Amino acid sequence: MKEKIIVKNLYKSFSKLEVLKGINLAVKEGEVVCIIGPSGSGKSTLLRCLNGLETVTDGEIIVDDYIITDKRININKARENIGMVFQSFNLFAHLSVKKNIMLAPVDLKKMTKKEAEQKALELLKRVGLEDKADSYPHELSGGQKQRAAIARSLAMQPDIMLFDEPTSALDPEMIGEVLQVMKQLAADGMTMVVVTHEMGFARDVADRVIFMSDGMIVEEAPPSELFTNPKEARTKEFLSCIL
Amino acid sequence: MNFARTISEATPLLLQGLQVTVLISVISIAIGTLIGFFTCLLGLSKNIILKAIAGIYIWIIRGTPMLVQAFIVYFGFPQLIQISIDPDFTLSAFSAGMITLSLNAGAYLAEIFRGGISAVDIGQTEAARSLGLSSSRTMLKVVLPQAIKIAIPSMVNQFIITIKDTSILSVISLADIMNRARVYVGSTYQFFSTYTLVALYYLVIISVLMVISKYVEKKLKYEGKDNS
Numbered sequence: 001m002k003e004k005i006i007v008k009n010l011y012k013s014f015s016k017l018e019v020l021k022g023i024n025l026a027v028k029e030g031e032v033v034c035i036i037g038p039s040g041s042g043k044s045t046l047l048r049c050l051n052g053l054e055t056v057t058d059g060e061i062i063v064d065d066y067i068i069t070d071k072r073i074n075i076n077k078a079r080e081n082i083g084m085v086f087q088s089f090n091l092f093a094h095l096s097v098k099k100n101i102m103l104a105p106v107d108l109k110k111m112t113k114k115e116a117e118q119k120a121l122e123l124l125k126r127v128g129l130e131d132k133a134d135s136y137p138h139e140l141s142g143g144q145k146q147r148a149a150i151a152r153s154l155a156m157q158p159d160i161m162l163f164d165e166p167t168s169a170l171d172p173e174m175i176g177e178v179l180q181v182m183k184q185l186a187a188d189g190m191t192m193v194v195v196t197h198e199m200g201f202a203r204d205v206a207d208r209v210i211f212m213s214d215g216m217i218v219e220e221a222p223p224s225e226l227f228t229n230p231k232e233a234r235t236k237e238f239l240s241c242i243l
Numbered sequence: 244m245n246f247a248r249t250i251s252e253a254t255p256l257l258l259q260g261l262q263v264t265v266l267i268s269v270i271s272i273a274i275g276t277l278i279g280f281f282t283c284l285l286g287l288s289k290n291i292i293l294k295a296i297a298g299i300y301i302w303i304i305r306g307t308p309m310l311v312q313a314f315i316v317y318f319g320f321p322q323l324i325q326i327s328i329d330p331d332f333t334l335s336a337f338s339a340g341m342i343t344l345s346l347n348a349g350a351y352l353a354e355i356f357r358g359g360i361s362a363v364d365i366g367q368t369e370a371a372r373s374l375g376l377s378s379s380r381t382m383l384k385v386v387l388p389q390a391i392k393i394a395i396p397s398m399v400n401q402f403i404i405t406i407k408d409t410s411i412l413s414v415i416s417l418a419d420i421m422n423r424a425r426v427y428v429g430s431t432y433q434f435f436s437t438y439t440l441v442a443l444y445y446l447v448i449i450s451v452l453m454v455i456s457k458y459v460e461k462k463l464k465y466e467g468k469d470n471s
Contacts, residue, residue, distance in 0.1 A: 051373055053369055053372065053373060076372075076375045076376065076377050077375065079372065079373055079374065079375040080374070080375035082373070083373075083374075084370075084373035086366060086369065086370065088364075088366050089366075090364070090366035090367060090369060090370035091370075092367060092370070092371070092385055092389075093367070093389060094385075094388045094389050094392070103371075103374075103376075103384060103385075104371075104374035104375060104376060107376060107380055107384060108374075108375055108376070149370075152370075152374070153373075153374070156374055156375060
């Protein structure tokens with residue numbers, strides 16, 4: 001299958017602090033990759049580099065044939081095809097849920113207002129929020145906010161979805177509803193890169209799990225292998241702490 | 244001290260002045276808001292020269308008294324033009340007052356807008372950018388609507404200050420309500436009743452503005468408060 005994401009020798013520093021130290025990674029079409037690792041290991045930074053929210057220090061990133069690391073490309077065009085879901089939801093506070101979903105497709109002239117509204121309602125149904133179309137973000141629970149945020153990303157009909165710790169800010173009883181939506185998305189064949197602390201989700205849904213530590217990829221393997229039979233000492237140590 | 248006499252005698256004169264006060268306030272607030280908005284955008288730009296222009300303008304206005312600014316605009320500036328370009332150049336007190344007030348309000352409003360924009364969570368921008376919106380569309384559709392809402396109470400505060408500052412311009416012979424009151428007092432010596440009456444007029448205008456702003460704030464609050 002075609003490779004949707006290619007990362008070559010990626011380095012990223014914040015002033016003097018080196019956060020990513022030579023990452024190489026490839027994600028195939030339809031693949032679900034979960035990135036796990038201790039906090040400060042660079043997982044979120046790597047994910048944010050993939051759609052250009054962080055500029056890289058060195059190396060190359062190609063997503064869907066767009067060279068993200070090349071300053072001459074139209075990054076906005078590339079991002080239309082890469083959905084992103086944030087830990088803190090980041091729903092537009094001044095817009096209703098429906099308008100949150102409609103904003104980008106209408107503003108970028110991908111759909112007419114009417115088409116976008118139809119799409120919004122369809123997506124809200126898919127994430128189980130059809131009755132919240134006219135609610136404002138502050139009226140929703142955390143789990144509802146995150147599902148609405150996923151619907152908002154899907155409205156642009158992206159090929160790739162990036163999830164940056166999507167359940168870390170949620171109360172435990174709301175994690176399940178968000179993971180359920182993500183599972184469905186994976187089952188529908190979406191290419192997904194998920195930074196997560198939900199080992200259960202990684203085990204059930206991921207095609208491949210990547211363990212990162214200290215700005216490097218320590219180990220990557222299918223979940224059955226990585227969770228039951230980790231090869232690296234650092235991976236074993238991490239897993240013994242959380243499992 | 245005769246209130247009834249002052250009210251009946253001075254009212255026509257004061258109402259004339261009130262018109263000037265209201266007119267110059269409205270125009271200056273409108274122009275000042277525009278100046279403030281564009282100065283704020285200049286200040287946020289990545290271009291060092293544009294940033295510097297905004298910074299220097301705000302620095303000068305905030306660092307000097309408005310009375311001095313008014314004197315420079317009304318007396319100093321026409322003299323400079325007369326010497327260098329056009330010997331017949333004059334500037335009316337109204338124009339000079341308007342320029343001074345607008346420049347003054349603009350500098351403070353620029354800071355207020357900047358504060359509003361930086362109070363909008365960075366996650367809002369990141370979400371919009373990750374959907375493919377350009378930075379200018381993100382500013383227009385996502386950041387500004389929220390920033391303005393945050394800035395409204397401070398904006399209203401600045402509008403009130405601008406209205407009250409018009410009284411300073413009476414000294415450059417702007418025929419505002421304060422100037423008219425001084426003319427009336429000059430011939431009648433009714434200090435207490437006249438100036439108390441003037442204070443009441445100011446109180447009324449500003450109260451009207453405050454009622455309107457409370458209404459707008461309430462209306463905006465109804466649609467989505469807090470963040471995310």
